[in-house]
Amino acid sequence: MKKDDFINSKKKHHRIMAFIGILYFIIFTGLGLNLNRIRHFIYYYYPPGINVHLTNFIIPLLYLLIMAMILGVCYLINKYIASQLGLICRYCKSNLTNAYSTQIVISTKNCGHCGKQILDDEL
Numbered sequence: 001m002k003k004d005d006f007i008n009s010k011k012k013h014h015r016i017m018a019f020i021g022i023l024y025f026i027i028f029t030g031l032g033l034n035l036n037r038i039r040h041f042i043y044y045y046y047p048p049g050i051n052v053h054l055t056n057f058i059i060p061l062l063y064l065l066i067m068a069m070i071l072g073v074c075y076l077i078n079k080y081i082a083s084q085l086g087l088i089c090r091y092c093k094s095n096l097t098n099a100y101s102t103q104i105v106i107s108t109k110n111c112g113h114c115g116k117q118i119l120d121d122e123l
């Protein structure tokens with residue numbers, strides 16, 4: 001991989017992850033601000049005898065659990081996109097998408113984790 005290809009791949013990865021981040025933020029705030037509405041919806045449809053104080057505790061907990069699960073999925077998507085774009089070291093399989101690793105690769109052509117050469121020599 002040449003240096004320009006690596007930089008372009010990194011930019012593409014950044015754009016995709018920024019889009020996913022914005023999407024996550026919209027879901028996080030959108031769902032979080034409507035928790036009360038969801039609680040009322042459950043009160044309306046849930047059979048009688050439900051412990052109201054328990055749902056007040058469980059619904060926010062469920063919300064945080066779901067958001068944590070989505071965050072985990074985002075992490076896996078990040079790894080998948082990085083591997084598709086060639087932003088994974090082919091020797092030690094380290095992720096080269098964070099700013100620190102990217103700067104090391106661009107400036108030295110070597111992986112910042114194992115030190116082996118990743119980028120091709122250019123004349």
Ligand SMILES: [Zn+2]
Pocket residue numbers: 089090091092093094111112113114115116
């Ligand atoms: Zn490496």
